[in-house]
Amino acid sequence: MSDHGHDHPHAPVTSGDEPPAAARARALEDLLVEKRVVRHEDVRQMIDWLVSRTPADGARLVARGWLDPEFEERLLADARAAALELGLDPGPSPRVVAVENTEAVHHLVVCTLCSCYPRALLGPPPDWYKSLPYRSRAVSDPRGVLSEFGVELDDDVELRVLDSTADIRYLVIPRRPPGTEGLSEEELAALVTRDSMIGVAQPLATAPAG
Amino acid sequence: MERAVHDRGGWPTDARIDRREHELADWELLTDALVGTLMREGVMNVDELRRGIESMPPDEYERASYYERWLYSVETALREKGVLAPGELDRRLAP
Structure with missing residues (x-):
């Protein structure tokens, strides 16, 4: 990123494998800083915030809910407030809605119009979540999509597809894997993957090695 | 009415x-952060971001x-807000 002053001509800012949009984005930042519309430090801080977001916060919410039914009730009632209760940053979106997978119901989250996603709690959405085939097929062929991700639902399990909007973002509480009684919150959280909170995977059955 | 290009739910495809x-590239993070900063400063909002995306010519969108x-x-x-003059960014990028 450019930290240079503006007393010399701009050096070329593209590197070989970058699309033209890369130079465009940098030039746009330079222009907006010069015009005092944004401050470079604020943009840097925003980048720091973005890269600090990971699925770990969402996983902590889920694990706490598995351990504490009263917390899970509060999580289902208002996920923003539940996140704040644990000292987590739920982000700027007005509503985050947690939904619970059960023996009878499975939830799958999509944003058919674009890419809405609880980014503060899950980190940036994966590329496939933003891809045109996922956005189309999560609605027209959700069981096929799940199968592509390796999840086979029994025919009698109801599948609910949730379409996110800018105002409502969803977080799936996956089913707690059997045989995990006695695990700590931290150990349980390690089983809760990003994909399981989108609804395209089940949580891990055992903690990942390492 | 023909369906808009961004409205993908159920769009026929196999x-x-x-x-x-895919790890975000530097410029992708920068773009995200710029938009986030502009929103926090009240220069634009999320609905304007969406409308701008949805107004792309369909082939360009794809x-x-x-x-x-x-x-x-x-x-x-x-x-549209007059923050950038027409062509200003292109002139900045011109060699």
């Missing part, structure tokens, strides 16, 4: 989903990568 993970769409949208919004 295309498989490319599940490869071709563009995710953050190329964001960039298109934020440029459009800033031009």
